[in-house]
Amino acid sequence: xxxxxxxxxxxxxxxxxxxxxxxxxxxxxxxxxxxxxxxxxxxxxxxxxxxxxxxxxxxxxxxxxxxxxxxxxxxxxxxxxxxxxxxxxxxxxxxxxxxxxxxxxxxxxxxxxxxxxxxxxxxxxxxxxxxxxxxxxxxxxxxxxxxxxxxxxxxxxxxxxxxxxxxxxxxxxxxxxxxxxxxxxx
Amino acid sequence: xxxxxxxxxxxxxxxxxxxxxxxxxxxxxxxxxxxxxxxxxxxxxxxxxxxxxxxxxxxxxxxxxxxxxxxxxxxxxxxxxxxxxxxxxxxxxxxxxxxxxxxxxxxxxxxxxxxxxxxxxxxxxxxxxxxxxxxxxxxxxxxxxxxxxxxxxxxxxxxxxxxxxxxxxxxxxxxxxxxxxxxxxx
Amino acid sequence: xxxxxxxxxxxxxxxxxxxxxxxxxxxxxxxxxxxxxxxxxxxxxxxxxxxxxxxxxxxxxxxxxxxxxxxxxxxxxxxxxxxxxxxxxxxxxxxxxxxxxxxxxxxxxxxxxxxxxxxxxxxxxxxxxxxxxxxxxxxxxxxxxxxxxxxxxxxxxxxxxxxxxxxxxxxxxxxxxxxxxxxxxx
Amino acid sequence: xxxxxxxxxxxxxxxxxxxxxxxxxxxxxxxxxxxxxxxxxxxxxxxxxxxxxxxxxxxxxxxxxxxxxxxxxxxxxxxxxxxxxxxxxxxxxxxxxxxxxxxxxxxxxxxxxxxxxxxxxxxxxxxxxxxxxxxxxxxxxxxxxxxxxxxxxxxxxxxxxxxxxxxxxxxxxxxxxxxxxxxxxx
DNA sequence: GATGAATGAGTGTTCATTCAT
DNA sequence: TATGAATGAACACTCATTCAT
Numbered sequence: 001x002x003x004x005x006x007x008x009x010x011x012x013x014x015x016x017x018x019x020x021x022x023x024x025x026x027x028x029x030x031x032x033x034x035x036x037x038x039x040x041x042x043x044x045x046x047x048x049x050x051x052x053x054x055x056x057x058x059x060x061x062x063x064x065x066x067x068x069x070x071x072x073x074x075x076x077x078x079x080x081x082x083x084x085x086x087x088x089x090x091x092x093x094x095x096x097x098x099x100x101x102x103x104x105x106x107x108x109x110x111x112x113x114x115x116x117x118x119x120x121x122x123x124x125x126x127x128x129x130x131x132x133x134x135x136x137x138x139x140x141x142x143x144x145x146x147x148x149x150x151x152x153x154x155x156x157x158x159x160x161x162x163x164x165x166x167x168x169x170x171x172x173x174x175x176x177x178x179x180x181x182x183x184x185x186x
Numbered sequence: 187x188x189x190x191x192x193x194x195x196x197x198x199x200x201x202x203x204x205x206x207x208x209x210x211x212x213x214x215x216x217x218x219x220x221x222x223x224x225x226x227x228x229x230x231x232x233x234x235x236x237x238x239x240x241x242x243x244x245x246x247x248x249x250x251x252x253x254x255x256x257x258x259x260x261x262x263x264x265x266x267x268x269x270x271x272x273x274x275x276x277x278x279x280x281x282x283x284x285x286x287x288x289x290x291x292x293x294x295x296x297x298x299x300x301x302x303x304x305x306x307x308x309x310x311x312x313x314x315x316x317x318x319x320x321x322x323x324x325x326x327x328x329x330x331x332x333x334x335x336x337x338x339x340x341x342x343x344x345x346x347x348x349x350x351x352x353x354x355x356x357x358x359x360x361x362x363x364x365x366x367x368x369x370x371x372x
Numbered sequence: 373x374x375x376x377x378x379x380x381x382x383x384x385x386x387x388x389x390x391x392x393x394x395x396x397x398x399x400x401x402x403x404x405x406x407x408x409x410x411x412x413x414x415x416x417x418x419x420x421x422x423x424x425x426x427x428x429x430x431x432x433x434x435x436x437x438x439x440x441x442x443x444x445x446x447x448x449x450x451x452x453x454x455x456x457x458x459x460x461x462x463x464x465x466x467x468x469x470x471x472x473x474x475x476x477x478x479x480x481x482x483x484x485x486x487x488x489x490x491x492x493x494x495x496x497x498x499x500x501x502x503x504x505x506x507x508x509x510x511x512x513x514x515x516x517x518x519x520x521x522x523x524x525x526x527x528x529x530x531x532x533x534x535x536x537x538x539x540x541x542x543x544x545x546x547x548x549x550x551x552x553x554x555x556x557x558x
Numbered sequence: 559x560x561x562x563x564x565x566x567x568x569x570x571x572x573x574x575x576x577x578x579x580x581x582x583x584x585x586x587x588x589x590x591x592x593x594x595x596x597x598x599x600x601x602x603x604x605x606x607x608x609x610x611x612x613x614x615x616x617x618x619x620x621x622x623x624x625x626x627x628x629x630x631x632x633x634x635x636x637x638x639x640x641x642x643x644x645x646x647x648x649x650x651x652x653x654x655x656x657x658x659x660x661x662x663x664x665x666x667x668x669x670x671x672x673x674x675x676x677x678x679x680x681x682x683x684x685x686x687x688x689x690x691x692x693x694x695x696x697x698x699x700x701x702x703x704x705x706x707x708x709x710x711x712x713x714x715x716x717x718x719x720x721x722x723x724x725x726x727x728x729x730x731x732x733x734x735x736x737x738x739x740x741x742x743x744x
Numbered sequence: 745g746a747t748g749a750a751t752g753a754g755t756g757t758t759c760a761t762t763c764a765t
Numbered sequence: 766t767a768t769g770a771a772t773g774a775a776c777a778c779t780c781a782t783t784c785a786t
Contacts, residue, residue: 225761759776
């Protein structure tokens with residue numbers, strides 16, 4: 001269906017040119033449809049954006065929830081989290097870049113799609129990391145580290161990964177990133 | 187002078203709303219001048235942006251070059267580099283966010299102000315870090331680490347720092363960041 | 373039948389929001405159908421309007437022709453005419469407001485439904501009134517009055533009645549209007 | 559100044575084609591300017607309309623207030639009121655037709671320019687007429703007439719006059735209208 | 745009869761920029 | 766330096782209408 005064309009085209013442009021830098025004409029041209037069709041399937045540019053954002057956040061959330069929770073070691077959880085993000089950005093580069101992009105100042109988002117999801121995932125990540133770290137420290141698997149700051153630092157790295165500069169997403173980088181945290185924590 | 191008002195206003199808006207999300211009217215209003223005055227001092231919106239960008243990159247470059255080069259230990263150089271970025275983002279939050287922001291797709295930049303400076307500083311950073319790491323490893327100050335990937339990782343963290351989320355710029359975060367790299371390298 | 377729903381909905385909107393202020397979507401929504409169905413039953417918005425107008429003019433014409441012609445007194449005819457209009461606007465408020473509304477500038481009306489009917493009824497009214505007045509004057513039932521101007525004035529009042537402001541359509545207003553003309557003429 | 563061109567052009571179109579039937583392009587073409595200039599002088603089509611309406615109502619109000627109040631006879635006041643409206647519609651045909659036109663359904667009028675003025679002038683007229691009629695009856699200048707209904711009837715005629723069909727605005731019509739009311743009241 | 749999907753032509757509006765002074 | 770007035774090009778969006786089924 002052409003609605004999917006629209007979503008694909010819009011996702012591409014929103015991720016690469018930003019919300020303000022993307023025109024409805026660019027989207028419709030790329031999607032091979034006329035502009036009015038955008039307004040048949042969506043109420044406007046804003047809704048196209050928030051729809052895409054919702055999908056992106058939803059995909060991201062599903063991926064996070066799918067993390068293997070039966071791992072024995074605390075570090076395995078952190079390793080899996082890091083590798084997951086390297087995978088995600090390879091699989092959904094545009095969606096993931098939207099997930100970490102700032103809220104477009106001109107976006108009218110009355111249902112708070114942006115803020116709600118953003119907060120939710122940050123909170124999830126923070127609590128996931130905090131739990132891992134505390135458990136690892138308690139079990140003497142990890143050295144004593146400042147939990148809050150360490151979690152913050154990991155989140156900064158994750159954010160940088162999601163912003164994907166392709167050249168950073170190599171096997172060697174994945175390895176080095178995981179090794180770095182292993183060495184630091186244990 | 188009113189030109190400075192314009193630059194300050196524009197810097198604020200470009201950093202917070204993006205190039206596409208910033209209108210010339212917003213700039214002139216905030217600067218307390220009329221729109222045509224922008225065109226007296228600059229050739230257009232593009233030039234305002236590139237001018238600001240040049241200053242930002244120049245300030246950044248000056249700061250980088252000012253790094254104390256007489257330190258004995260390789261790690262001190264890395265520590266100084268990290269702390270410098272924490273300081274820079276506190277001092278010039280808007281400029282620094284522009285330094286790490288992607289190139290606006292609509293920006294007409296025939297002199298390649300953006301790309302040239304961007305490449306230059308990335309190169310500088312990379313070579314600075316590579317040299318440090320190699321020297322540290324050679325002098326047995328550092329353990330054996332994959333130089334390229336480690337440099338990359340540090341640059342990712344630096345990039346995340348410059349994007350400044352205020353809450354990450356605490357004394358504890360600075361300490362933790364430095365400590366991690368120390369532990370990791372030595 | 374759904375065609376009637378369409379006509380009812382359109383009549384309502386054309387009368388209350390005007391031709392230009394009425395969208396085909398508003399009509400189809402109100403009628404509980406989809407827009408393409410309008411084009412199954414009519415050639416387009418214009419034809420919906422002219423169809424409704426034809427009905428309205430036809431109803432109006434039928435009502436006029438039904439005026440009791442066997443009355444003895446000339447004034448009775450005028451009284452009946454006035455009362456008829458008070459009745460009509462109560463019974464068909466929307467239709468009657470269309471009958472006296474100006475021709476929509478954007479209406480494409482190649483068969484001149486609007487102009488033809490408008491002219492026809494104005495002519496009918498004028499001749500009806502002129503005849504009444506002349507007869508009444510000749511029969512000494514009426515004082516000498518300027519026929520043309522009196523007819524005009526009555527038509528102005530009739531027009532104002534049809535534009536119906538509900539509050540003017542009371543028993544007292546009907547009485548007062550009739551009394552006014554009785555006093556004036558006799 | 560070109561702002562006046564815009565107002566003149568817009569007044570013409572709003573009065574002859576209605577608010578919904580008037581495009582900003584039609585206005586700017588007729589005014590000999592480009593469309594963006596409309597938005598330099600006004601915030602939008604709505605404000606052009608309300609500005610014109612305010613002027614029209616203001617002119618109308620000034621004219622009403624200027625009615626000679628030292629006339630001895632009650633009927634003179636009514637005669638003057640009627641003649642004033644014949645004059646006004648000759649002098650400001652477009653403005654006056656706007657004064658009695660219904661509120662455009664699509665007009666966004668947050669300051670209630672339309673309703674406020676409309677109500678104000680109807681109230682003024684009503685109280686003016688009521689006072690005249692009561693005084694005239696009390697002074698035995700007028701026969702006993704139902705005050706409220708008579709006032710209503712006069713207002714209906716005034717409204718019809720303002721809607722101006724040119725052919726009704728002749729010396730003979732003016733005379734006939736006044737004569738009828740004189741005959742009716744005295 | 746009836747509809748979901750789609751469109752050509754506009755519609756009100758914004759924006760970066762220029763002109764005259 | 767500085768501005769009020771003005772504009773060309775584009776922008777998000779709407780509308781009457783059509784097509785395929």
